[in-house]
Amino acid sequence: MSTDEVLMVAVGWVLFGLAVGLWMARRGHDPRWAVIAVAFGPIFVPIAFERVERRPRLVVPGPASPGQEAEAADGPRVLIGLDGSVEAQAALDRANDLLGSHLGLLVLAEVVCHDATEDASYADIDAATHRLRSSAARVRGVGGQVGFAVLAGPPGEALLWFAEDRGMDLIVVGRRGRGLSTRLLGSVSSWLVRHSRLPVLVVESRSQAGRARWQRQRPGGARRGRLG
Secondary structure: OOHHHHHHHHHHHHHHHHHHHHHHHHOOOOOOHHHHHHHHHHHHHHHHHHHOOOOOEEEEEOOOOOOHHHHHOOOOEEEEEOOOOHHHHHHHHHHHHHHHHHOOEEEEEEEEOHHHHHOOOOHHHHHHHHHHHHHHHHOOOOOOEEEEEEEEOOHHHHHHHHHHHOOOOEEEEEOOOOOHHHHHHOOHHHHHHHHOOOOEEEEOOHHHHHHHHHHHHOOOHHHHOOOO
């Protein structure tokens, strides 16, 4: 085998493994699996298929996690996806401002990767629970109950599964930018808008909204602007 052929095989091996690793990340697994997938290449495929068969699930049901309470709630039942980002906090603030005392039930949810549930320290799950508990404590003026839940799986699918399973009326998420992570892992807000049968409110942070207004107002901005 010539040097060029060896090089082509090596490049193909790496690219194949990288594709498998990124596919696992899109299915709700730790992106670091890509490192192992690159090393093992096609050999890693059976392992990847075995792991990605898992469905979204509830990991930590917080106080007032919807069940019978959701059915009895007097007012809209709203699920807000949080992840500790500025965009997610903007989504929470906006939903609180818009609906506030009219809400029958407000549930804050954060999604961790499937692999976090296998970590003996539960570090990611504990961190998500702490963030949700803190966010729930800061919510003011809600007429109904406020709860939270930690989910595991692909973020968009996990939020939609939970919302449909628990009888929610609206899903609220923040919009991320168009950075590298969005191109590789996909936009949760875009996925939800395309696949959800429930209404989805997508909230932009003030900085994003300001950039969007500037884009529309500058000469030629309307022609160059793109929807998120």
